[in-house]
Amino acid sequence: NAGVTQTPKFQVLKTGQSMTLQCAQDMNHEYMSWYRQDPGMGLRLIHYSVGAGITDQGEVPNGYNVSRSTTEDFPLRLLSAAPSQTSVYFCASSYADTYNEQFFGPGTRLTVL
């Protein structure tokens, strides 16, 4: 199993550009989430999904869009990149049972100039 994969690993954008961060998992997990980590801070939840076709906002959703058309994939779209979105982005997945740990991808380091 590849686990949770994320592409790209690194990305540089100019202010106003849009892009999609890709996330895929091969563990048949129902739950998938996107977090961002800023320097010296913990992970903050952007959006999450409890299954295909179902998404909800997390703590910091503004400027991001998600959709979940399949169990495996959960892309994160930046609509119009801003320097404040410079961060490391982590995708995670887990089973839907009550108590389960999340499995994280390796992260995408995004810089917005």
Place this chain on the structure above:
Amino acid sequence: DQQVKQNSPSLSVQEGRISILNCDYTNSMFDYFLWYKKYPAEGPTFLISISSIKDKNEDGRFTVFLNKSAKHLSLHIVPSQPGDSAVYFCAASHNTNAGKSTFGDGTTLTVKP
């Protein structure tokens, strides 16, 4: 309002000694607590967890203690090894939202040989 707090940004211990990492939470709805370990340029990986019906959970060198009345948990690593040097995140969730967690800002542990 940060619901999960790790008040020590860093901790340095000697190899072979005990490492104690602390975490406080404010939301009494949290009933499941996890510790994740993160190496540079990698995603977090699950280390150990505890549900609110327990006050201790042990896994090899790692033990997590939960004090519900104080809304405090701690991670003990005995004996500490240089390979334990990493950032440790405390996370909390509740069973109605098992797929998402609230994270603390992390504690950087350095174990000196």
